[in-house]
Amino acid sequence: MGGPILIQACLNGARFPAAHPALPVTPAQIADDVHAVVLAGADAVHLHCKDDEGLDTFDPDTHDAVITAAKVIAPGLPISVTTGAWALPDPAARVRAVHAWSVLPDVASVNWHEVGSLAVVEALMEREIGVEAGLWSMDDVQAWAASPVRDEMRRVLVELPDGIDKVEMIELARAMIGGVRAVAPEMPLLLHGEGESAWPALRHALRLGLQTRIGLEDTLHLPGGEDAPDNATLVRVARELADELA
Numbered sequence: 001m002g003g004p005i006l007i008q009a010c011l012n013g014a015r016f017p018a019a020h021p022a023l024p025v026t027p028a029q030i031a032d033d034v035h036a037v038v039l040a041g042a043d044a045v046h047l048h049c050k051d052d053e054g055l056d057t058f059d060p061d062t063h064d065a066v067i068t069a070a071k072v073i074a075p076g077l078p079i080s081v082t083t084g085a086w087a088l089p090d091p092a093a094r095v096r097a098v099h100a101w102s103v104l105p106d107v108a109s110v111n112w113h114e115v116g117s118l119a120v121v122e123a124l125m126e127r128e129i130g131v132e133a134g135l136w137s138m139d140d141v142q143a144w145a146a147s148p149v150r151d152e153m154r155r156v157l158v159e160l161p162d163g164i165d166k167v168e169m170i171e172l173a174r175a176m177i178g179g180v181r182a183v184a185p186e187m188p189l190l191l192h193g194e195g196e197s198a199w200p201a202l203r204h205a206l207r208l209g210l211q212t213r214i215g216l217e218d219t220l221h222l223p224g225g226e227d228a229p230d231n232a233t234l235v236r237v238a239r240e241l242a243d244e245l246a
Contacts, residue, residue: 008211009235012047013082014087031073034047044079048082048217067079071103091114094120105129112136112140112144131154155189157192162196162197163195163196189210219234
C-alpha cells in the first residue's frame with residue numbers, strides 16, 4: 001500500500017460503463033481493479049455496486065457479491081461503498097437495504113444533504129459499519145455540526161464541486177475545513193474534488209496533510225489533461241505527488 005497520507009481509490013462512481021473502457025462494473029472487474037490500485041499505492045477503496053446495466057444498486061445479492069470479491073482479493077483493505085439516494089430515492093428503502101446486506105463493507109459514505117441521511121447513518125451504525133459524512137457545502141457543514149451523531153463519523157469528506165477555479169476552491173476548502181475543525185478538531189478529513197477540481201483538490205489536500213482520493217469516479221484525466229488509462233494509473237500518479245511532498 002501507500003504512504004503516510006491516506007489515498008483512497010474511488011473506482012467507478014455513478015458513471016455508466018460507456019464513460020470509460022476501464023470502468024469496473026462486475027464483481028470480477030471490481031476485484032481486479034482493487035488489486036491493481038493497491039499495487040499502485042492505494043490505502044483504501046471506495047466503490048459503487050452496480051447491476052447488469054451498470055446502474056448503481058443497493059440490491060443485497062449484488063452488494064454481497066461485490067464486497068466478497070473485493071475482500072477476497074485484498075484482505076484487510078478498508079472498503080467503502082456509496083449510499084447515494086440516486087440509486088434508491090426512498091430513505092426507508094435504503095435503510096431496509098442496509099439491513100439486508102450479509103457481507104458488510106468497512107465504511108459507507110452518506111451525503112449529508114440527502115433526504116433521510118440521518119436514518120441511513122443510524123442504520124449503518126446499527127450494523128457497525130463506519131460512516132463517511134459527505135459534505136458538499138457550508139450548509140452541509142452546519143447541518144453535520146448540529147447532528148447528534150456528528151462525532152461518530154469515521155471521517156468527514158470535504159467534497160469540492162467541478163467547475164470551480166483554484167481561488168474559489170481554496171476559499172471553499174478553507175471555510176469547510178474550518179467549520180469542521182471548529183466543532184471536531186480531531187475528526188479525520190478527506191478532501192477531494194471532481195472533474196476539473198479533482199487534481200487541484202488532491203494537491204491541496206496533500207499540502208495540508210489531509211486524506212484524499214482519486215479514481216475514475218472523480219476524473220477521467222491525468223493532471224496534464226491526458227486521458228487516464230485506468231484507476232491504477234490515477235492512483236500511481238497521486239502517490240508520486242504525495243511522495244514528492246513527503
